[in-house]
Amino acid sequence: MPLNVTIIGLDVLGGSLGLALGTLDPSVLTSGRPVITGWDPDSRAVRDARDRLMIDRPAREITEAVADADVVFVNAPPDQIGSTFQQIAPRLKHGAVVSDMGSTKAEVLAMAQRMLPTTVDFIGGNPIVGRSGTLRDAAIEYFKRSIYCLVPSPAARPQSVDTLAALIEAIGAKPYYIDASEHDAYVASVQHLPLILSATLLESVSRSGGWREMEPLAGEPFRIVTQLAATNPAVSSAICASNSTAIAARIDDLIRLLVEIRDNLRNPDQIETIFTHARDIHTQLQAAQPNMRPGEDAYYGIAEEPPSNRGLSGLFFGQRKRPDRGKK
């Protein structure tokens, strides 16, 4: 019997998931190619997903969408996951597997425990697929070789975890089991803090006097670092609220280091030590195989694709970098 998989929320992420699952070779999963049901609060998105073959069965109501589901992916904005749980809870099939696709996990696990029936198994999920470009075009490959965090709730049965993990692996992603509080702390550092900082830099600078006059001097380095300010503000604020404790701790760490730098600006050796360490870490990060879980040498035994921003790795700050000719 093929699995009934329901996707709540048909944006590029949910659509890509549907496309990847719905186009699987039937031999990949023992249960065959899953049947994909899709729902979105915007009925045009549902039609669009059906027309693009991202879903097999469009649903008109969210309750109708989950009634037959063996696996439900709740792909809602962070501040709407809880209300979605409440809507689907009464209609979930006994033994169904429910997962979310949000970027924080502790809060969502607590909500799942409060709001979902004990007859279903909740496993938090976070696919690390932040990429730019026209993702819809590359939807089938969207999850390929990406890390997919899985945070099973304590009560989740092993076979439910296996069912979800098999779907994740079938679309080419790599399940990465991690504790909820660890996940949230890590994500605060490497996902939420960059987002906040990028917008904060732009906001801070644009608030200062002379923004109009300094704008012509805002070259590529400024445009690069402030790029994430383009993020949907409603999503950013929901992320901040959902992971506030971990984010606050990371902001405090960052402020501490900023104060250290500010107090040593005229102490070049001190500053150079900090920046040298940062550059070394940057070099390691660039050299590291992307999308590799700790300890993982090779997963598919083939070369990993470099991340799309590799081409910018040689970027220097303005005109100030000099070739390494032992000039100093």
Added chain:
Amino acid sequence: MPLNVTIIGLDVLGGSLGLALGTLDPSVLTSGRPVITGWDPDSRAVRDARDRLMIDRPAREITEAVADADVVFVNAPPDQIGSTFQQIAPRLKHGAVVSDMGSTKAEVLAMAQRMLPTTVDFIGGNPIVGRSGTLRDAAIEYFKRSIYCLVPSPAARPQSVDTLAALIEAIGAKPYYIDASEHDAYVASVQHLPLILSATLLESVSRSGGWREMEPLAGEPFRIVTQLAATNPAVSSAICASNSTAIAARIDDLIRLLVEIRDNLRNPDQIETIFTHARDIHTQLQAAQPNMRPGEDAYYGIAEEPPSNRGLSGLFFGQRKRPDRGKK
């Protein structure tokens, strides 16, 4: 009589300047195509620049390089501009024009006043040319349509300013006259702060426990914002020292806003207001014609090239952004 132009420091910036000036159509300047002398502490760089036709006359000694010069460009790292002034001071021709290419101006103007003879005219310079890629290939075009800040010292004669500005315009750049302290404050905001913040984010996160475990979760947003950590640390520390007052003020502004955000993480309306303003500024920045001085509508009467990072402007934060379907 063609001008004798000397370039001290033959990296990609100095080399591009030499190439751009040395390949000018003789009719562009009333004095004809200038004769370019080049010197660098690394004699291989001098040979390389000569072989690539970036300079006409390689110099073995810095004093020899400036002896005949009508215009001297001091393209030294920020912490070596002062010592370079001291070396060239005794040999500068009466009436010579001296300029630097560093990213801060108040300190360099003070050094010029102390170290250079009153018989020469100093005009601080800062070409805004921060770009990635293999710049040597595009060297002749390196300065085309870029803003070139000029900060004449109070004693500089108008004809010296005109001489320098004519060279700047001849290579396609746009002279942008600005006060030294204004320049430094603006540059602290839009050039130095992004650099510091990018490295600080990477350093702060990598110092925290679990860096190895969180590295797999560091996707494109993290890689983008931490990119400038690749900057030469010696250059970064010299920049910090040379513009410490303005940078400290900008760090304090930034910390103030970070504290405001930290204290309101669970207050989505407050956070959303801040991030909405930042996004609006980002949209304005993306829509603005790049390399336009304030009030300048069109300089060459032709369309400006978009900055090379425009393609990333549509970047969203991870998988969290949803299409605008009025879903909220």
